[in-house]
Amino acid sequence: MDNDSLTQRDLRVLWHPCTQMRDHETIPLIPIRRGRGAWLEDFDGKRYLDAISSWWVNLFGHANPRINAAITDQLQNLEHVILAGFTHEPVVQLSERLVQIAPAGLSRCFYADSGSAAVEIALKMSFHYWRNLGDKKRTRFIHLANSYHGETLGALAVGDVALYKETYQPLLLEAITVKSPDCYYRAPGESWADYSARAFAEMETALARHAGEVCAVIVEPLVQCAGSMRMYDPVYLKRLRQACDKHGVHLIADEIAVGFGRSGTMFACEQAGIAPDFLCLGKGLTGGYLPLSACMTTDEVYAAFYAEYTARKAFLHSHSYTGNPLACRAALATLDIFRDDDVINRNRKLAAHMGHAAASLSDHPHVAEVRQTGMILAIEMVRDKKTRAPYPWQERRGLAVYRHGLDRGVLLRPLGDVIYFMPPYVITQEEIDLLATVAREGIDRAGA
Numbered sequence: 001m002d003n004d005s006l007t008q009r010d011l012r013v014l015w016h017p018c019t020q021m022r023d024h025e026t027i028p029l030i031p032i033r034r035g036r037g038a039w040l041e042d043f044d045g046k047r048y049l050d051a052i053s054s055w056w057v058n059l060f061g062h063a064n065p066r067i068n069a070a071i072t073d074q075l076q077n078l079e080h081v082i083l084a085g086f087t088h089e090p091v092v093q094l095s096e097r098l099v100q101i102a103p104a105g106l107s108r109c110f111y112a113d114s115g116s117a118a119v120e121i122a123l124k125m126s127f128h129y130w131r132n133l134g135d136k137k138r139t140r141f142i143h144l145a146n147s148y149h150g151e152t153l154g155a156l157a158v159g160d161v162a163l164y165k166e167t168y169q170p171l172l173l174e175a176i177t178v179k180s181p182d183c184y185y186r187a188p189g190e191s192w193a194d195y196s197a198r199a200f201a202e203m204e205t206a207l208a209r210h211a212g213e214v215c216a217v218i219v220e221p222l223v224q225c226a227g228s229m230r231m232y233d234p235v236y237l238k239r240l241r242q243a244c245d246k247h248g249v250h251l252i253a254d255e256i257a258v259g260f261g262r263s264g265t266m267f268a269c270e271q272a273g274i275a276p277d278f279l280c281l282g283k284g285l286t287g288g289y290l291p292l293s294a295c296m297t298t299d300e301v302y303a304a305f306y307a308e309y310t311a312r313k314a315f316l317h318s319h320s321y322t323g324n325p326l327a328c329r330a331a332l333a334t335l336d337i338f339r340d341d342d343v344i345n346r347n348r349k350l351a352a353h354m355g356h357a358a359a360s361l362s363d364h365p366h367v368a369e370v371r372q373t374g375m376i377l378a379i380e381m382v383r384d385k386k387t388r389a390p391y392p393w394q395e396r397r398g399l400a401v402y403r404h405g406l407d408r409g410v411l412l413r414p415l416g417d418v419i420y421f422m423p424p425y426v427i428t429q430e431e432i433d434l435l436a437t438v439a440r441e442g443i444d445r446a447g448a
């Protein structure tokens, strides 16, 4: 088997995600034979440093021996069982561990199989909570401009990335969109905290005006990842928690991308010292091994559904693979690594190194900003540094960086013209230096 023959077979029968398939007439598809640590290897033996953790899911490298062992062990006993009416040890243990490490008060775990599904669950649960309390006026959600919460219709409706949403608008429920605290737009000299605090005014107004018809506010804490890795200050979350309490509205924290150490802390909400009413988890939950997501919530929400069957208050939502034992074992092994290897502390050094390695890029004539939150670093490529005018999107400059990265054996997959590093936590300092070098070369070429 080689790259070409597998590619040809692929292109006859597959339809790839988030892809204009015609691009593959000119851009090669890359068949991967195996992965080890932070590296992927194709069928021609070429290696690629996985700088984006295979779409933000991988935490401890490909083919991680400890996670492999856990899944192999589980495979000998139970691959899957229905979770309605039945249970199993991995799902009980995982729930206990998640309740232990999540922000205080999140005491219940409901499982699904993708981030989007976890978001759907949070939206439905919040809506249903108010119904169960007899409040039928609440049908709406408040969300932030430039947010992303997944691709299914409910999740898409509370997102705001036009590229993914626009076409489907006629199918979507109408969310209330509020200005993003995105600090890219702060005034010269203004601090992240000041800008994010200032941006909160619009949220306060929206809550005051709509509180009676709103179920919940949904946000991505600290980093709007799919929205070009735009970042904001924890002060916004602090104010948002207070305002949601004041107006009697739920807060949904979508930590599908930023959870599990990405933001520098285990959960991004910790940096604001807050706990949401719903916490959505996914992506890194299984270390990037298997599809599993969770929606965690409070005793108070749980209690609103707990009643005689005939009261018809139960949450009758399900997915076939809910709480899959293999995925739960992968998640448990992942949490063991966090605990045993003191990962959050060790990541501080890696994050600092990433910052140093990319720092000089802020002087590049085609870079408007280099920004970082924990293990996420983003480089905003623009046509004009002074005015921050972007390149026309049709020019696909980010794609040129992607192609240069592949030539050099680095998997960077820019979001538009924003190049970012979101590597597995097993990356080395030397490998981070390679990322920075290749990113600079790519930007030089793309901007020329």
Ligand SMILES: *Cc1c(COP(=O)(O)O)cnc(C)c1O
Pocket (backbone or CB within 6 Å): 113, 114, 115, 116, 117, 119, 148, 149, 150, 151, 220, 225, 226, 254, 255, 256, 257, 258, 282, 283
């Ligand atoms: C990726 C992502 C989702 C959707 O998760 P899927 O597993 O792709 O459905 C939702 N919210 C955020 C913040 C994400 O980054």
